[in-house]
Amino acid sequence: MIQSDKGTDPPKEDMKLSTATNSKNGLSQVLRVLLQELDLFYSRDVNGVCLLYDLLHSPWLQALLKVYDCLQEFKEKKPVPDTAHAQALSSEVMELLWEIPNSPEIHELRQILQAPYFKALLNAHDTVAQKDFEPLLPPLPDTIPESEEAVRIVSLVKNQQPLGATIKRHEMTGDILVARIIHGGLAERSGLLYAGDKLVEVNGVSVEGLDPEQVIHILAMSHGTIMFKVVPVSDPPVNSQKMVYVRAMTEYWPQEDPAIPCADAGLHFRKGDILQIVDQNDALWWQARRLSDLGTCAGLIPSNHLLKRKQREFWWSQPYQPHSCLKSTTLSSLEEEDDMKIDEKCVEADEETFESEELSEDKEEFVDYGQKFFIAGFRRSMRLCRRKSHLSHLRTSVCCNSSCYSAVGAPYEEVVQYQRRASDKHRLIALVGPSGVGVNELRRQLIELNPNHFQSAVPHTTRSKKSYEINGREYHYVSKETFESLMYSHRMLEYGEYKGHLYGTSVDAVQAVLDQGKVCVMDLEPQGIQVARTQELKPYVIFIKPSNLSCMKLSRKNAKIITDYFVEMKFKDEDLQEMEDLAQKMEAQFGQYFDHVIVNDSLQDACVQLLSAVRKAQEEPQWVPATWISSDTES
Numbered sequence: 294m295i296q297s298d299k300g301t302d303p304p305k306e307d308m309k310l311s312t313a314t315n316s317k318n319g320l321s322q323v324l325r326v327l328l329q330e331l332d333l334f335y336s337r338d339v340n341g342v343c344l345l346y347d348l349l350h351s352p353w354l355q356a357l358l359k360v361y362d363c364l365q366e367f368k369e370k371k372p373v374p375d376t377a378h379a380q381a382l383s384s385e386v387m388e389l390l391w392e393i394p395n396s397p398e399i400h401e402l403r404q405i406l407q408a409p410y411f412k413a414l415l416n417a418h419d420t421v422a423q424k425d426f427e428p429l430l431p432p433l434p435d436t437i438p439e440s441e442e443a444v445r446i447v448s449l450v451k452n453q454q455p456l457g458a459t460i461k462r463h464e465m466t467g468d469i470l471v472a473r474i475i476h477g478g479l480a481e482r483s484g485l486l487y488a489g490d491k492l493v494e495v496n497g498v499s500v501e502g503l504d505p506e507q508v509i510h511i512l513a514m515s516h517g518t519i520m521f522k523v524v525p526v527s528d529p530p531v532n533s534q535k536m537v538y539v540r541a542m543t544e545y546w547p548q549e550d551p552a553i554p555c556a557d558a559g560l561h562f563r564k565g566d567i568l569q570i571v572d573q574n575d576a577l578w579w580q581a582r583r584l585s586d587l588g589t590c591a592g593l594i595p596s597n598h599l600l601k602r603k604q605r606e607f608w609w610s611q612p613y614q615p616h617s618c619l620k621s622t623t624l625s626s627l628e629e630e631d632d633m634k635i636d637e638k639c640v641e642a643d644e645e646t647f648e649s650e651e652l653s654e655d656k657e658e659f660v661d662y663g664q665k666f667f668i669a670g671f672r673r674s675m676r677l678c679r680r681k682s683h684l685s686h687l688r689t690s691v692c693c694n695s696s697c698y699s700a701v702g703a704p705y706e707e708v709v710q711y712q713r714r715a716s717d718k719h720r721l722i723a724l725v726g727p728s729g730v731g732v733n734e735l736r737r738q739l740i741e742l743n744p745n746h747f748q749s750a751v752p753h754t755t756r757s758k759k760s761y762e763i764n765g766r767e768y769h770y771v772s773k774e775t776f777e778s779l780m781y782s783h784r785m786l787e788y789g790e791y792k793g794h795l796y797g798t799s800v801d802a803v804q805a806v807l808d809q810g811k812v813c814v815m816d817l818e819p820q821g822i823q824v825a826r827t828q829e830l831k832p833y834v835i836f837i838k839p840s841n842l843s844c845m846k847l848s849r850k851n852a853k854i855i856t857d858y859f860v861e862m863k864f865k866d867e868d869l870q871e872m873e874d875l876a877q878k879m880e881a882q883f884g885q886y887f888d889h890v891i892v893n894d895s896l897q898d899a900c901v902q903l904l905s906a907v908r909k910a911q912e913e914p915q916w917v918p919a920t921w922i923s924s925d926t927e928s
């Protein structure tokens with residue numbers, strides 16, 4: 294029915310090649326000639342010709358050019374319909390067919406012309422041929438009153454999903470306005486409603502004088518198609534901002550926020566969730582999706598500015614509560630309590646045991662893992678100083694600053710996806726967990742799996758070297774002044790004091806491992822995470838979590854704790870309870886920094902999980918702070 298106004302049909306034998314080869318100037322024809330010429334060069338092995346030859350021979354290019362030729366030819370032919378009344382013609386033919394004697398061919402033709410799909414095809418043809426696209430609107434009256442507003446009728450079909458729009462009442466005029474259109478919702482996908490549109494009617498009911506709640510009620514009662522009569526906003530807002538991804542550094546519950554414009558449209562998120570921010574037009578309320586639910590409609594979240602204000606208000610409204618910044622102090626005093634408990638345990642033990650099992654100075658560093666080779670960073674004093682830090686006041690003040698910052702600092706951290714390239718250094722693997730959960734056991738097992746690939750950082754100490762030790766193997770032995778200068782220049786990831794000596798792990802010690810092309814695996818106190826989070830180390834933080842108490846009692850039946858005074862001491866119920874409490878506190882305070890969580894129940898399972906997480910950290914794209922990726926390192 295659609296035919297060209299010039300040219301004739303190609304001869305039958307040429308039909309297969311169709312338009313592309315018919316046209317003398319057809320690109321695929323040109324390509325064919327070009328390839329023939331290239332054949333000559335190819336046989337003479339001219340440089341670069343092979344590449345061009347392969348390119349021009351590629352099936353995708355050939356197919357693309359054929360499509361291009363067809364389109365060109367179609368454009369030239371300017372097809373026009375032969376008739377705009379194909380349906381009428383078909384009916385006429387049907388009538389004629391009844392008048393002539395029946396034959397199998399006539400019978401078949403009748404069947405075709407009567408088939409519903411064929412009738413629909415002819416109907417569509419006539420609609421296009423008659424250019425009958427729009428419903429005919431009544432002509433505009435010659436005189437339109439000045440006060441008359443243009444209205445738009447919008448019809449949306451509600452199918453079990455929210456409309457994705459919020460409304461509000463204009464403070465001065467009392468008009469009901471569309472307050473915002475939620476991204477990905479029904480209203481946004483229709484492209485017919487905009488923030489600022491004035492609602493006049495819903496399903497034929499005037500909304501004049503109604504409260505927004507009453508309008509919502511009408512909407513809630515409506516099913517199927519909903520008709521809105523709106524006065525369109527003169528300047529529909531355009532969202533020209535680019536999509537940004539952030540890590541939530543705090544949690545948010547819209548249902549508990551009295552300030553949110555519409556709690557049902559709110560998006561709940563937890564610390565550490567990656568959010569896709571799709572709209573920042575409103576200074577107070579942004580629209581976002583959780584990375585795990587990208588297919589869904591966006592939700593409202595407080596803007597950076599608003600959430601910061603909320604945090605500050607909360608912070609000041611709790612003068613007698615330990616705020617985040619003081620939680621570090623709480624944690625430190627908790628560590629001290631922990632130490633006291635260790636001391637109490639010591640008192641509980643009978644004198645004889647105390648005498649016989651107390652560690653001598655020389656044995657104190659000894660950690661018998663039965664390991665076949667030396668692994669640095671597992672020394673008792675290093676591990677105990679973490680817990681029994683007499684520098685806690687110092688650490689607290691350092692940590693307090695950072696925690697205070699996070700309490701009232703950026704509630705969202707902009708993140709980007711980072712895929713480590715083979716030439717990049719490995720990311721630092723930082724294992725964090727409550728004392729006794731198995732951080733060191735897992736670290737040791739990982740290193741033992743492949744000591745050429747995984748390695749610990751060698752810690753620093755101010756204590757003097759023992760005769761059997763080698764500088765740079767067990768520790769880097771440095772003066773107090775050197776240690777303190779590393780501390781104050783923020784080159785220490787963590788440090789503490791034990792028996793009058795300073796111990797700690799420096800950024801440079803970690804770098805030394807990474808520089809060898811190895812994966813540095815370290816046991817890090819949670820307060821050290823902020824210090825370690827730098828572009829140079831790009832730490833991947835794995836939280837080692839205890840399983841529930843009953844499982845722990847079973848799995849830790851024969852496990853031994855490292856304490857101040859005893860080499861081997863079994864876990865008591867209260868140790869396991871303390872471990873669980875501390876794990877909860879760590880998650881609440883530092884959970885936003887955890888890239889991965891492993892529940893250490895069965896040691897074997899936890900090892901497998903650790904190995905897989907470490908591999909993913911190095912080989913798969915991960916969300917990292919945008920500040921870690923400068924343009925020169927961007928992949």
Ligand SMILES: Nc1ncnc2c1ncn2[C@@H]1O[C@H](COP(=O)(O)OP(=O)(O)OP(=O)(O)O)[C@@H](O)[C@H]1O
Pocket residue numbers: 676726727728729730731732733734735848849851852853854855893894895896897899
């Ligand atoms: N999944 C597990 N099942 C049984 N025993 C475990 C498991 N994980 C660790 N252990 C044992 O628990 C004890 C404490 O583990 P580990 O020394 O690794 O603790 P930690 O988290 O490093 O804490 P700290 O540094 O205070 O010692 C060790 O005897 C270890 O072998």
